[in-house]
Amino acid sequence: MFQRPQHLMTRAAQTRSVYYVEEPIFGDQGDTMALRKDQSGVTVCTPHVTQGLSADESQARTAKLLQGLVRNEGLTEYVLWVYSPMELPITAGLSPALTVYDCMDELANFRYAPPELLTRETELFRRADLVFTGGHRLWEAKRHKHSRAFPFPSSVDVPHFAAARTVKAEPEDQAGLPGPRLGFYGVLDERFDAALMSELAERRPDWTFVLLGPVVKVSREELPQASNVHYLGQKGYGDLPAYLSGWDVALLPFARNDATEFISPTKTPEYLAAGVPVVSTAIHDVVRPYGEAQLLEIAHDAQGFETAIQKLLDARGTAQATERQSRADAHLSQLSWDKTWQGMEDRMAEAAAERTTLVVEAADD
Incomplete structure (x- = not known):
């Protein structure tokens, strides 16, 4: 599906190196990080993790693959862009110059939401330098949780x-x-x-x-x-x-x-x-x-x-x-994903002076 993350990251890729990390694929091939560059210039990163492990061990192995990606690609000054608080454990070993939480939905209200989601989101608010929300109603609910929360409603091509x-x-x-x-x-x-x-x-x-x-x-x-x-x-x-x-x-x-x-x-x-x-x-x-x-x-x-x-x-x-x-x-005529991305760029520029690379954690569709 081509939604908010794809619209934003394809625009980011016009001026930045963007690594979009998908959710792991479990199998018997061992732990590897597969990379492919799509036509937009985004590098899509797919962790392949050994199946049959506990959730904690799977996350630990995915975290090592992510750390290896950052090391092997020579990423030093980068932005960590997070869509799902559930992926927070795999980012624990990273040292980004800036962390952005692009909160598209109140995921805790969805059916079958993991019970630990709210706890992880609280930690993500603590770590994040910026919080963007997918709409004004969501911003009203989140703005008291972070001093730099900004609404960026749905846009359109x-x-x-x-x-x-x-x-x-x-x-x-x-x-x-x-x-x-x-x-x-x-x-x-x-x-x-x-x-x-x-x-x-x-x-x-x-x-x-x-x-x-x-x-x-x-x-x-x-x-x-x-x-x-x-x-x-x-x-x-x-x-x-x-x-x-x-x-x-x-x-x-x-x-x-x-x-x-x-x-x-x-x-x-x-x-x-x-x-x-x-x-x-x-x-x-x-x-x-x-x-x-x-x-x-x-x-x-x-x-x-x-x-x-x-x-x-x-x-x-x-x-x-x-x-x-x-x-x-x-x-x-006042809306476009280009304008939305530029607005986010402006907020990031206010929060940090130097950033050259994005590492993105994929959201559940």
């Missing part, structure tokens, strides 16, 4: 998604589905409001619902089973505009629970950049700024979604729809 407005041919697995089409892409887990979607699909059997993404931490049986709901699987980042081009309305049907309290969905500006009208549940970082600026519709239940979707369907091709999209485009 506008040209990439705006291509959806001119796509001529839809993907084969979607092209034959009847309209109107209502779509969602993203991980289908406890954050996805399956009950809402089930009721909505039942209320409107004449609508087609297209869901793209992997099923994680929930069973398929927990998801909507109606015949007008179509699961097309996970799609590559480069393929998303083609799917969006065939949607009449894009959906953000997030449940209101602990796991969604602090999310800032990247797909919000992506949907809008594609030129697709949007209906969302009342997620804090969607309501503000998008809902308050009337760039999308906010609904609270299946009936509300039905009403909002019908309103958007009826408005297709009208001056009202054009005016709303123009306002959305004006808002999006």
